[in-house]
Amino acid sequence: MRTTSRWRLALAAGISSVALLTATGCGTTTQAASGGGQQTIAKDDLVLVLSVINTTNPYMASMIEGAKALSAELGVPLRVVDSGGSSQQEISQIQAILAEGKKVALVSNTVASADAVPIINSVKQAGGYGVIWWNKPDDFTPEQVGDNFVAFQLHSGVDAGMCTGKNLAESMGGQGNIVVFPGVLDSTISQQRVAGLKEALKEYPGIKILEERPANWDQQVGFKEAQGMIAKYGDQINGVWTADDAMMLGAIQAFDNAGTTANVKFAGEGLYPPTIELMQQPGSTITAETFHRGYMASAIGLLTAYEAATGELDVAAMTPEQRQGIFKIGCVTPENLADYTKYDADVAGWVKGLVASGPFDAEPVPVVGAGPVKMPTE
Numbered sequence: 001m002r003t004t005s006r007w008r009l010a011l012a013a014g015i016s017s018v019a020l021l022t023a024t025g026c027g028t029t030t031q032a033a034s035g036g037g038q039q040t041i042a043k044d045d046l047v048l049v050l051s052v053i054n055t056t057n058p059y060m061a062s063m064i065e066g067a068k069a070l071s072a073e074l075g076v077p078l079r080v081v082d083s084g085g086s087s088q089q090e091i092s093q094i095q096a097i098l099a100e101g102k103k104v105a106l107v108s109n110t111v112a113s114a115d116a117v118p119i120i121n122s123v124k125q126a127g128g129y130g131v132i133w134w135n136k137p138d139d140f141t142p143e144q145v146g147d148n149f150v151a152f153q154l155h156s157g158v159d160a161g162m163c164t165g166k167n168l169a170e171s172m173g174g175q176g177n178i179v180v181f182p183g184v185l186d187s188t189i190s191q192q193r194v195a196g197l198k199e200a201l202k203e204y205p206g207i208k209i210l211e212e213r214p215a216n217w218d219q220q221v222g223f224k225e226a227q228g229m230i231a232k233y234g235d236q237i238n239g240v241w242t243a244d245d246a247m248m249l250g251a252i253q254a255f256d257n258a259g260t261t262a263n264v265k266f267a268g269e270g271l272y273p274p275t276i277e278l279m280q281q282p283g284s285t286i287t288a289e290t291f292h293r294g295y296m297a298s299a300i301g302l303l304t305a306y307e308a309a310t311g312e313l314d315v316a317a318m319t320p321e322q323r324q325g326i327f328k329i330g331c332v333t334p335e336n337l338a339d340y341t342k343y344d345a346d347v348a349g350w351v352k353g354l355v356a357s358g359p360f361d362a363e364p365v366p367v368v369g370a371g372p373v374k375m376p377t378e
Contacts (some may be wrong), residue, residue: 007191012038019328021090021136022190022331023310030292038267038308038311038314038315038316039127039147040310040311041103041127041129041309041310042310043074043075043076043310044158045102045103045370046076046102046103046104046105046200046306046309046310047073047076047077047078047079047083047097047102047103047104047105047109048067048070048071048076048077048078048079048104048105048106048302048306049078049079049080049081049094049097049104049105049106050063050064050067050079050080050081050106050107050302050311051080051081051083051090051093051094051106051107051108051110051119051172052064052080052081052083052109052111053083053085053090053109053110053111053217054082054083054084054085055080055082056315057086057217057218057244057246058245058270058272058273058274059069059244059245059246059270059272059294060109060248060294060295061294061300062293062294062295063109063245063295063297064080064293064294064298065294065295065347066293066295066296066297066298066299066347066351067107067268067295067298068103068298068301068304069295069347069348069351070298070302070303070306070351070354070355072348073348073351073352073355074306074355076105076306079097081094081097081108083111085111085216086111087111087112087114087115090107090108090110090111090115090119091118091119091122092274094106094108094119094122094123095122096125098122098125098126098128099126099275103126103127103129103309104123104126104128104129104130105129105130105302105305105306105308105309106119106123106128106129106130106131106286106302106305107130107131107132107133107298107301107302107304107305108130108131108132108133109133109134109135109298110132110133110134110135110136112135112184112186112187113135113136113137113186113187113188113257114136114186115135115136116132116136116137116140116152117136117137117140117367119253120132120140120145120148120149121145121335123148123149124145124146124148124149125147127271127306128148128309129147129148129306129308129309130148130149130150131150131151131152131153131304131305132149132152132153132301133152133153133154133297133298133301134154134187134188134189134251134297135187135188135189136152136188138188138372140151141324142323142324143323147308147315148315150305150308150315150318150323150324151301151304151305151318151322151323151324151325152305152311152324152325152371153297153300153301153304153324153327153364154189154325154327154371155290155292155326155327155328155329156192156196156326156329156369156373157188157190157191157192157193157195157196157243157373158165158192158193158195158196158199158373158374158375158376159196159329160192160193160196160269160290160329161192161193161194161195161196161197161198161199161200161243162196162197162199162200163196163200163290163329163331164193164197164241164267164268164269164288164289164290164331165197165198165199165200165201165241165267165287166200166203166288167262167266167267167287167288167309167331167333168239168241168266168267168287168288169200169201169203169204169207169239171239171265171287171288172207172238172265174206174207175206175207175238176207176208176238176239176282176338177204177207177208177209177210177233177236177237177238178207178208178209178210178237178238178239178240178241179209179210179211179212179213179226179229179233179237179239179240179241180194180197180209180211180212180213180241180242181212181213181214181222181225181226181240181241181242181243181244181247181248181251182194182212182214182215182243183214183216183217183244183247184214184216184217185214185216189243190214190243191375192268192373192375193243194212194243195324195375195376196376197241198376199376204371209241210229210233210236210237210341211229211232211233213225213228213229216244217243217244217246217247217249217252218245218246218247218250219247219249219250220250221247221250222242222246222247222248222249222250222251222254223251223253223254224250224254225247225250225251225252226240226250226253226254226255227254227257229256230254230255235260235263237260237264238263238264238265238266239264239265239267240252240255240264240267241264241266241267242266242268242269243269243272244268244269245268245269245270245271245272245274245289246272247268247274248266248267248269248275248286249268249272249274249275249353251266252262252266252278255277261285262285264285265285265287266285266286266287266288267286267288267289268286268288268289269289269290270289270290270292271289271290271291271332271340271341275289276337276341277336279334280334280337284334286334287312287333287334288332288333289332289333290329290330290331290332291329291331291332291340291364292327292329292330292365293343293344293365294342294351295347295351296350296354296362296365299350299351299354300354300359300362300365301359303354303355303358303359304359307358307359319370320370321360321367321368321369321370322360322367323361324370324371324372325367325369325370325371326367326368326369326370326371327365327366327367327368328364328365328367328368329365330364340364343364350362350371359367
């Protein structure tokens with residue numbers, strides 16, 4: 001059994017009732033603490049479940065790749081839930097899998113922050129183990145729910161926003177106007193990234209944000225919103241900051257169509273394969289990215305849930321850094337790009353190393369702190 005080298009968490013002993021949401025997403029839930037202790041599950045009785053926002057976003061596709069690699073490495077079947085951008089579809093599909101009878105080790109990249117509550121409460125009611133990546137309500141914590149909510153995991157959006165914001169401002173010589181594309185409004189990670197951007201820009205008073213428009217983590221929406229920005233502001237736009245590469249790639253297409261890409265600097269998030277190709281070109285206008293991979297997130301999350309389910313990980317002994325883990329994020333520029341892209345050459349090999357090291361110590365994304373992420377002060 002994996003245990004921690006630091007201190008054991010004190011878990012609440014009371015049990016309160018948990019009401020499952022119906023398949024239509026209606027109903028109520030309560031935040032319950034587990035009192036019965038960690039119940040282990042035989043490997044043959046487990047199924048891995050990965051829930052993603054969609055299957056078209058390259059980050060989500062990468063998450064699926066990592067989950068498949070872990071499934072093959074562990075010899076445990078995998079089910080993938082394509083939420084199609086719909087919270088109701090996400091929740092109902094997960095509940096349908098739970099109703100089939102096998103116990104689940106689940107990781108979910110939730111459509112909206114609030115979705116974590118019905119998903120985890122449903123998993124707990126069914127006797128499975130779950131991990132949430134990226135988005136959950138701040139007051140819904142693993143410690144409150146109990147052993148079945150094994151962990152909440154993320155990379156600091158504030159650190160990401162500060163990285164890309166600073167490098168974008170530097171590439172503009174500290175002067176000019178930018179437009180900003182968050183993901184969705186009800187996304188804590190999008191809010192963190194925007195907050196990090198604005199914190200970085202405090203050091204660059206010559207940079208002005210013309211407008212912010214959420215673009216739904218979607219390349220086509222990013223394209224359309226960027227078209228609107230170009231029509232409104234024209235050559236006033238000197239820089240584009242996005243909370244995700246899908247939106248940035250859509251924006252680049254819009255500026256390409258307008259014939260002004262060479263005059264604008266871009267900063268994105270996630271270092272998608274098309275972004276790597278653009279950054280490798282001489283004179284690339286993409287100035288900053290961050291490195292964290294969907295295949296790393298899904299494999300880390302699923303391995304955490306799997307080890308809790310099989311008893312290899314003692315949930316009660318997990319440290320705060322493991323229960324609400326902030327994983328390291330890389331700040332990438334064209335100059336250090338190769339230092340990070342080398343990890344993408346062998347996803348299956350990386351996953352094999354993850355299983356050997358455990359979910360919290362794998363390079364280049366070990367746990368570096370405990371959440372929640374602290375937002376910058378105004």
